[in-house]
Amino acid sequence: MTDLPAAVRLRALSKTFGAKPVLRELTLDVAAGEILSLVGQSGCGKSTLLRLIAGLDTPSSGEIRIAGALVAGRGVFVEPDRRSVGFMFQDYALFPHLSVAQNVRFGLRGLRRAEADAVVDAWLERVGLAGFGPRYPHELSGGEQQRVALARALAPGPAVLLMDEPFSNLDRRLGAQIRERTLDVLRAAGAAAILVTHDPEEAMASGDRVALMRAGALVQAGPPEEVYRRPASREAADFFAPAVALPGRRVGAAVETRLGAFPAPATVADGEAATVFVRARDVRLACAAEGVPAEVLAVAFVGHAHDLTLRVAGLEEPVRAQVIDPPALAAGDLVHIVVNPAAGMIFPASAKH
Numbered sequence: 001m002t003d004l005p006a007a008v009r010l011r012a013l014s015k016t017f018g019a020k021p022v023l024r025e026l027t028l029d030v031a032a033g034e035i036l037s038l039v040g041q042s043g044c045g046k047s048t049l050l051r052l053i054a055g056l057d058t059p060s061s062g063e064i065r066i067a068g069a070l071v072a073g074r075g076v077f078v079e080p081d082r083r084s085v086g087f088m089f090q091d092y093a094l095f096p097h098l099s100v101a102q103n104v105r106f107g108l109r110g111l112r113r114a115e116a117d118a119v120v121d122a123w124l125e126r127v128g129l130a131g132f133g134p135r136y137p138h139e140l141s142g143g144e145q146q147r148v149a150l151a152r153a154l155a156p157g158p159a160v161l162l163m164d165e166p167f168s169n170l171d172r173r174l175g176a177q178i179r180e181r182t183l184d185v186l187r188a189a190g191a192a193a194i195l196v197t198h199d200p201e202e203a204m205a206s207g208d209r210v211a212l213m214r215a216g217a218l219v220q221a222g223p224p225e226e227v228y229r230r231p232a233s234r235e236a237a238d239f240f241a242p243a244v245a246l247p248g249r250r251v252g253a254a255v256e257t258r259l260g261a262f263p264a265p266a267t268v269a270d271g272e273a274a275t276v277f278v279r280a281r282d283v284r285l286a287c288a289a290e291g292v293p294a295e296v297l298a299v300a301f302v303g304h305a306h307d308l309t310l311r312v313a314g315l316e317e318p319v320r321a322q323v324i325d326p327p328a329l330a331a332g333d334l335v336h337i338v339v340n341p342a343a344g345m346i347f348p349a350s351a352k353h
Contacts, residue, residue: 023049026217104133
């Protein structure tokens with residue numbers, strides 16, 4: 001994305017607490033000006049990784065470089081306040097006894113008062129809080145507190161901003177609005193950022209790239225559409241949108257399953273058993289002559305569509321379909337379904353993750 005040194009460069013980074021490994025040989029770069037969404041289930045090591053980058057904890061092995069400078073590893077450890085890192089905590093961590101302006105000014109060391117005041121005013125205007133300087137955190141809404149925390153983190157001009165679940169304390173609609181504003185501010189500032197979330201939709205909506213973690217290791221990193229449409233593993237396929245797993249076998253150029261044939265990838269040999277993952281949005285209703293019969297187990301209206309849970313003979317796992325404006329259906333009804341063959345995500349049956 002840029003010819004400048006990576007804002008963050010991690011090499012074989014590991015962290016162990018006692019006998020428990022929390023991070024395992026993790027290697028990852030974040031380019032200058034890039035927004036990286038770091039996503040995964042709770043306990044996968046996301047927050048620990050942020051703490052290591054920020055200097056709030058020390059790695060067991062491996063290296064961390066920020067803007068080209070070694071800050072951890074090879075016997076080096078640079079203190080947090082000398083790392084050019086901004087940190088936004090989940091609860092914002094504003095100082096309750098300081099005004100908004102004083103909170104934003106907190107990290108502006110070495111500037112004259114007039115210079116610092118100008119920086120504070122500029123950042124409050126950028127985040128849409130011009131004139132809020134004299135107020136105190138308890139006088140602000142949750143969204144306003146989040147914007148103060150953003151201004152405080154970015155005011156010193158860090159090489160990278162670390163954000164740990166920054167929108168999780170906001171309701172869904174407000175969180176989406178604040179997220180858009182935050183991303184606009186980050187991109188206008190040209191700031192590199194790592195945004196931690198457990199929500200795959202938020203991760204894909206926020207990041208230039210998405211990095212998926214599992215059990216302390218990096219599963220896959222790439223542009224949002226790539227990790228969604230071309231997952232590197234069975235786990236990645238299921239994480240970004242729940243999918244039904246269809247058992248199958250390669251016969252010639254296709255993997256044959258109970259729901260039809262799918263183009264076979266090179267990773268599956270002829271005659272080899274395979275698993276095809278299919279997402280609900282790629283299953284549609286069809287006429288009897290075209291589709292596979294399925295019994296309706298449940299129907300749920302989710303606002304923009306209806307979620308159908310279906311039983312197909314020969315499959316242990318129910319099939320889900322997301323259908324816009326279906327005919328009136330109830331449990332026990334018989335329908336016929338087809339699957340978009342190009343949408344199947346196929347892995348050898350021997351692949352565990």
